[in-house]
């Protein structure tokens with residue numbers, strides 16, 4: 001079973017590759033959470049592998065993953081292998097340790113954590129931005145071979161280090177990540193410009209139903225988790241985040 005969350009399609013692409021290779025079905029974390037149940041039960045076959053595939057947000061797991069794990073129960077879980085695949089733009093800090101701890105609270109042992117670098121989608125703060133066209137293409141070209149490495153690592157059991165924490169992980173994951181969860185989430189400065197055609201795509205792709213169309217224009221409430229799906233996927237580039245994104249590029253995975 002592959003539990004996945006994705007804002008701009010990178011993690012969805014990774015989840016699909018792993019799902020095809022290991023013949024495991026995909027379960028969308030966002031869709032599950034939107035069922036508004038308090039307990040999600042999943043039955044595991046004896047030989048089933050479990051994956052969590054998600055974007056790294058501020059050097060920790062995208063928060064919907066944590067909200068999901070809190071409500072999740074794995075039926076017939078005993079010795080099945082459980083993997084976290086962190087989809088990042090650069091590096092992941094202690095995302096591996098955070099996942100290990102969260103899963104341990106559900107009595108689930110994380111077998112291994114992998115990371116995979118894909119194009120960057122964070123544009124909501126000064127000093128950050130999407131990759132140049134050249135770097136984006138390099139990352140997309142390299143991605144299939146990185147997936148292959150993960151698949152071989154799992155199949156062979158000869159474990160290599162396929163996880164990139166980067167430098168200053170303590171600062172990033174123990175200071176910045178909690179601050180991101182406490183202060184950035186739930187707030188946003190999104191607005192739609194006059195270029196908006198009222199197509200409603202932003203509202204449809206939002207995983208937290210944060211956006212509704214009022215008088216045919218999108219408005220954002222306070223449940224945003226900053227996944228950046230809306231701003232990157234608007235087909236006419238009509239969404240901005242304060243003044244920060246005016247000169248920023250937009251990105252979503254080409255298969256999306």
Ligand SMILES: Cc1cc2nc3c(=O)[nH]c(=O)nc-3n(C[C@H](O)[C@H](O)[C@H](O)COP(=O)(O)O)c2cc1C
Pocket residue numbers: 005006007008009010011012054055056057058059060087088089090091092117118119120121122123226227228253
């Ligand atoms: C709020 C936010 C925070 C991010 N923080 C990090 C980070 O700490 N490290 C990193 O390498 N990439 C970071 N990124 C970039 C994404 O992890 C990366 O682009 C990922 O591939 C996006 O996956 P997706 O297309 O499945 O959403 C961040 C992106 C967002 C939106």
Ligand code: SF4
Pocket residue numbers: 192195196197198199200201202203218233234235236237238239
């Ligand atoms: S996706 Fe863009 S054009 Fe469509 S409703 Fe949203 S802001 Fe308007």
Ligand code: SF4
Pocket residue numbers: 188205206207208209210211220223224225226227228229230231
């Ligand atoms: S409002 Fe936009 S950035 Fe926030 S959760 Fe929804 S799609 Fe993601």
